[in-house]
């Protein structure tokens with residue numbers, strides 16, 4: 224069984240491109256060209272060079288000594304927090320901006336939740352001298368204020384999404400609306416492995432550099448390519464897709480995906496899609512989705528803006544359905560506690576999204592000889608105000 228996308232754009236039962244007719248020419252143009260362009264030597268040369276010189280790759284695979292001693296197992300952290308702009312999101316925006324240029328597009332739009340994808344998009348637009356508009360939910364604009372300021376400094380326009388829960392889902396709706404109205408000159412840089420085919424596959428391929436590096440680095444450090452566990456948080460699922468990509472068909476590697484339980488799965492204030500979701504269509508993709516009995520999307524909730532999404536990408540829906548990955552849900556309180564614990568144990572302040580992944584250490588029992596890789600998707604600078612309020616740090 225393959226866990227990758229098939230020729231029709233599906234991962235098992237999930238994926239596809241369920242889009243309004245007005246979007247068809249744009250999505251089809253991308254579908255017909257993305258693999259061809261990505262495989263061109265000239266494209267690969269520029270992409271790889273920027274990953275090295277601009278993003279700062281390869282990111283370290285850091286052996287977390289104190290954490291390992293605490294849990295009596297071998298814990299490695301893949302340091303995506305050390306990427307330029309502070310998270311994995313830039314791996315994907317570098318790839319997509321090069322693709323947009325090849326397609327002759329001059330105006331870039333994006334959605335953002337935590338603001339990391341917005342900042343990464345604004346950054347590559349500045350780098351390439353292209354116009355940039357970022358849609359962001361009103362609530363996220365407030366809770367991720369430092370990232371809003373960064374986007375503005377980088378020359379992007381930030382447009383608030385004021386409908387629904389005023390978070391990531393609503394920002395995505397606005398971005399899609401914009402694309403429908405500006406089909407000719409506009410390229411939509413989606414920030415996760417969501418949306419209509421080919422986006423989930425394309426974003427996963429750009430993020431796959433994470434697991435490619437893990438393999439090489441583990442070989443050097445441990446004399447073997449495959450860890451026993453790879454763990455990542457899942458909002459839409461792009462950092463997880465990147466961290467899992469080269470291990471999907473390696474059954475010896477256990478895969479753990481971590482979702483946001485918010486205030487608790489049963490409270491009605493959660494974003495735990497695998498626990499609560501049913502098959503549905505969101506943002507052009509057939510996937511698992513939190514919804515009411517009559518198919519209306521349930522408003523999600525998580526303290527972390529980047530996990531506050533009512534669906535997961537189709538790759539993850541398939542990993543869940545086929546049981547290839549184990550899915551765990553972590554509450555706001557558990558994640559926040561880990562934000563502080565990682566800071567004090569390893570001197571690394573994680574993004575709140577990322578802190579969810581670490582809470583798995585309290586949920587699973589690992590053997591002393593196990594190699595456990597946690598994808599440290601981003602740094603916590605953007606979340607300082609939330610940490611300050613939660614822990615009353617001032």
Ligand SMILES: Cc1ncc(COP(=O)(O)O)c(C=O)c1O
Pocket residue numbers: 310311336337338339340414415416456457458459460461462463528529530574576577600601602
């Ligand atoms: C640091 C960080 N981690 C994780 C996520 C979740 O996104 P994804 O599931 O696409 O990796 C975000 C989203 O903004 C983020 O900023």
